Amino acid sequence: MNWEVVMGLEVHAELSTKSKIFCGCSTEFGGEPNTHVCPGCTGEPGVLPMLNKAVVEYAMRLGLTLDCDITRVNTFDRKNYFYPDLPKAWQTTQLYAPVCRNGSVGGIRLHQIHMEEDAGKLVHAPNGSAAYMDYNRSGTPLLEIVTKPDFRTTEQVLDFLETLRETLLYLDICDCKMQEGSLRCDVNLSVRPLGQAEFGTRTEMKNLNSFKAIARAIEYESKRHIDVITRGGQITQETRRWDDNKGKSMPMRNKENAQDYRYFPCPDVPPVIIDDAWLEQVRATLPELAAQKRERYIGEHGIAPKDAATITVHKTISVLFERLVELTGQPKEAANLITGELMRHLNNTGTLPEDLQVDAGKLAELINLVLAGKINRAAYKQTMHAVFGEDVQPMAYIEQNGLLMDDNSDAVAAAIAAALAANPKAIADYRGGNEKTFGFIMGQVMKELKGQGNPALVKPALEAALADC
Numbered sequence: 001m002n003w004e005v006v007m008g009l010e011v012h013a014e015l016s017t018k019s020k021i022f023c024g025c026s027t028e029f030g031g032e033p034n035t036h037v038c039p040g041c042t043g044e045p046g047v048l049p050m051l052n053k054a055v056v057e058y059a060m061r062l063g064l065t066l067d068c069d070i071t072r073v074n075t076f077d078r079k080n081y082f083y084p085d086l087p088k089a090w091q092t093t094q095l096y097a098p099v100c101r102n103g104s105v106g107g108i109r110l111h112q113i114h115m116e117e118d119a120g121k122l123v124h125a126p127n128g129s130a131a132y133m134d135y136n137r138s139g140t141p142l143l144e145i146v147t148k149p150d151f152r153t154t155e156q157v158l159d160f161l162e163t164l165r166e167t168l169l170y171l172d173i174c175d176c177k178m179q180e181g182s183l184r185c186d187v188n189l190s191v192r193p194l195g196q197a198e199f200g201t202r203t204e205m206k207n208l209n210s211f212k213a214i215a216r217a218i219e220y221e222s223k224r225h226i227d228v229i230t231r232g233g234q235i236t237q238e239t240r241r242w243d244d245n246k247g248k249s250m251p252m253r254n255k256e257n258a259q260d261y262r263y264f265p266c267p268d269v270p271p272v273i274i275d276d277a278w279l280e281q282v283r284a285t286l287p288e289l290a291a292q293k294r295e296r297y298i299g300e301h302g303i304a305p306k307d308a309a310t311i312t313v314h315k316t317i318s319v320l321f322e323r324l325v326e327l328t329g330q331p332k333e334a335a336n337l338i339t340g341e342l343m344r345h346l347n348n349t350g351t352l353p354e355d356l357q358v359d360a361g362k363l364a365e366l367i368n369l370v371l372a373g374k375i376n377r378a379a380y381k382q383t384m385h386a387v388f389g390e391d392v393q394p395m396a397y398i399e400q401n402g403l404l405m406d407d408n409s410d411a412v413a414a415a416i417a418a419a420l421a422a423n424p425k426a427i428a429d430y431r432g433g434n435e436k437t438f439g440f441i442m443g444q445v446m447k448e449l450k451g452q453g454n455p456a457l458v459k460p461a462l463e464a465a466l467a468d469c
């Protein structure tokens with residue numbers, strides 16, 4: 001029998017607002033445990049929430065970009081449950097009026113996007129003897145993006161996540177660091193015999209911390225479903241935890257339903273009205289996205305499509321590219337620098353594009369130096385890597401390492417004389433009409449100059465010398 005896999009995603013994006021969703025505490029990742037907290041974060045009685053306006057605007061940015069219907073009267077609800085990471089015993093979320101409905105990403109339909117708060121983090125002692133609570137993450141704003149069950153293949157899931165990630169990054173609303181949990185994805189999965197109209201029973205997988213884990217988990221879980229059903233069993237609707245070390249999913253809890261959470265409208269957060277003026281104001285601030293940038297780089301700057309794709313692979317890289325173009329007016333040089341030496345640097349050092357720290361002004365200075373013939377290509381690359389690695393001052397580094405090209409005409413004349421004296425045969429060939437030998441003789445002169453010769457000076461001088469001899 002042929003089986004079809006059906007999947008829907010629930011993606012949580014932690015927003016990069018400075019402060020939390022309902023209080024002024026910092027959202028910064030990785031602080032000392034319980035230092036970014038206030039009585040509101042930990043749900044002490046009598047503290048009222050105050051909604052962060054930026055959270056609503058971030059949701060509007062994403063919704064407008066993904067062609068969603070934006071809800072004009074937004075309300076918040078309480079999802080009630082007890083767990084140590086949620087001392088209030090409810091999560092403030094949106095059940096009845098999510099901020100965005102419908103919309104799509106690359107053909108996959110969205111069900112909704114809603115705003116909610118994150119919970120704290122439970123930290124287990126390595127030997128299992130204790131569990132500690134860190135409430136720094138409590139109240140960090142999240143957007144939950146829920147798709148329709150439109151996925152049929154792993155590739156579609158990964159493409160969707162890649163596009164969503166790119167969109168969140170370019171909109172500047174989430175840093176999308178899966179390893180820090182700022183982008184988390186739960187996969188709902190069921191299988192059905194190919195051709196059957198109804199969906200099968202689904203399970204939901206959590207704790208998927210990388211694209212690779214997602215691919216492995218889908219593979220494992222779909223096989224498990226098919227196995228159970230083929231052997232005459234039934235799939236239990238439940239939440240399962242993916243264990244990436246064991247390569248297995250394990251039951252975590254029975255799939256709860258909305259009734260279990262006793263949802264009710266939150267009496268403490270008043271409705272938020274999004275009027276036309278606010279919506280248009282946010283629409284006007286939407287930045288250019290990766291796909292639009294690629295088109296512009298190709299059309300406006302004549303960059304090859306493959307290179308345009310490399311440059312837009314991460315927002316920090318395209319920002320660097322645009323800055324270099326601005327400073328040098330040389331888009332092709334800037335593109336070559338990025339697709340060549342910069343990518344080599346990232347690969348060699350295992351640096352993620354988002355962690356790249358480089359001074360665009362110094363790289364622009366290097367481009368200007370090589371184009372003006374002050375340094376040759378080898379010196380250009382060497383200095384560039386010193387800028388990437390040690391953030392050196394280009395001119396100081398070039399001078400200290402003797403990389404400045406020799407503009408001294410006496411030295412050039414001496415090098416030409418030496419090269420001519422050492423290569424009588426090549427000169428005879430050249431004078432006999434074999435113009436290709438010119439490159440060879442030129443190479444000999446440059447060798448005499450130890451690679452520091454300035455071709456713009458050497459070439460005419462050599463031509464003149466050859467015409468004379």
Ligand code: ADP
Pocket residue numbers: 006007008009010146147148149150188189190199200201202257
């Ligand atoms: P609940 O209300 O129980 O959370 P939803 O209808 O909101 O369930 O769906 C949650 C997620 O599960 C959505 O991403 C949806 O696309 C997906 N989903 C729903 N039914 C199935 C199914 N039979 N197989 C796979 N995914 C499904």
Ligand code: ZN
Pocket residue numbers: 020023024025036037038039040041139
């Ligand atoms: Zn707080």
Ligand code: MG
Pocket residue numbers: 146
């Ligand atoms: Mg749901």
